[in-house]
Amino acid sequence: MTDGLAQSYPTRPIRLIAPFAPGGGVDLIARLLGAGLGRSDSLGQTVVVDNRAGAGGAIGAEIAARAEPDGYTLLLGNSTTHGVNQAYFRLPYDSVRDFTPITLVASAPLVLATAGALPVKSVKEFIALAKARPGQLNYGSAGRGSVTHLTMELFKVVTGVNVVHIPYKGVGPAFTAMMTGEIQCIIVAVTASMSHVRAGRIKALGITGVRHSRLLPDVPTLAEQGVAGFDADYWYGLLGPARMPRRIVARLNQEALRIIGGAEFKQKMIAQGVEPTGSAPEEFEKIVRGEVAKWARLVKDAGIQEQ
CATH class of the missing domain: 3.40.190.10 (Periplasmic binding protein-like II)
Structure with a gap:
């Protein structure tokens, strides 16, 4: 994508893939975030939530990974799609290399x-x-x-x-x-x-x-x-395909953080027992890398057989 096209982004509707069935936590957060991003005072383009359930989120995640990195296909990933799946299953994508982290959205204990x-x-x-x-x-x-x-x-x-x-x-x-x-x-x-x-x-x-x-x-x-160092929250995050233009990532991060920090989003998340978070793209990338490494180490240490 040229720098000029990145500056004018977005000029058409955006697809936000929710890799699980309607009604669950990923679907709820994707719809709240998508509605906020689609407002005229945000991105100003419709954000369509596309539920692509199956294989523990891997089907939807693969679709997002293989999409054009132009900002028009995004993914609401989570601890499953970008943590445990990479450690336990043989996937058609890599949770780190094939995605652009945009922001951590929320976490649930x-x-x-x-x-x-x-x-x-x-x-x-x-x-x-x-x-x-x-x-x-x-x-x-x-x-x-x-x-x-x-x-x-x-x-x-x-x-x-x-x-x-x-x-x-x-x-x-x-x-x-x-x-x-x-x-x-x-x-x-x-x-x-x-x-x-x-x-x-x-x-x-x-x-x-x-x-x-x-x-x-x-x-x-x-x-x-007394169980020292145990930290295993369930998290949700916004990602896109690898190699997205930095200007688009920065724009999406800015708008997403504004929504995540807003009273409406906070109220609805807290009512569900979920904590709104938000992060810089670089911080979220560290989280994903850390999650993949943690669960891979566990699978090895516990002698769990990959599927």
């Missing part, structure tokens, strides 16, 4: 939760119980290679506990399995756990990130309970 009947009240007590009963406790996940899977594997490596993985097709079936006693613990998004926590069906023991959750303000972090 995860929580270590146990069945209500399990006789523990803290992370320390859970670790002690798991070590006293190696291989006898089961944990659930939303599927092999999911954030819920690899985050618990990270917990196992850091703490030395031996709990057995049982994958499900989503967190809903995993919660059902916890109610029936098939599994005893799970690491999951705080928002997904709230109804069960409030009903007393499960116990929220610890937040996986470095900050407390607004939805569970009294639940301490894992680090505060």
Whole structure:
């Protein structure tokens, strides 16, 4: 793209790919961000959210990676598309080389939760119980290679506990399995756990990130309970194909940060248990590189077989 075309950007509608089905967190954030970018006082062009679900977000991410780097195809990626997928699956794209990071958009804490009947009240007590009963406790996940899977594997490596993985097709079936006693613990998004926590069906023991959750303000972090250095937030970010012109990246970053910092976006995100963030493109690139390296190291250290 010539410098002149980059300066006049955008002159037509923009496609924002949401690589998951409508109704989920990625879809919600993509639509809020897209609506803001499309306003006349922002980019001034319609931003069309295009849901391309499948393969844990890899289908939509590949479409974005192969698009022209002209700023007219963007991606709302997350910890799955640009973190755990790269470590666990053989992908048709590279999460670092094939994308241009624009800004981190938001992050959502995860929580270590146990069945209500399990006789523990803290992370320390859970670790002690798991070590006293190696291989006898089961944990659930939303599927092999999911954030819920690899985050618990990270917990196992850091703490030395031996709990057995049982994958499900989503967190809903995993919660059902916890109610029936098939599994005893799970690491999951705080928002997904709230109804069960409030009903007393499960116990929220610890937040996986470095900050407390607004939805569970009294639940301490894992680090505060002795699990040093544990940080595994679920994040969302805006990206484009590799080799996007710097002027376009700067324009998109500027407009996205204005929306992310606005009262309307903040209010709607916080209501969902998600923290608006925002970042410079360079900072977001470091985050993506760090995430890919972290999960790749975990897969190697834990002896997890790539799929």
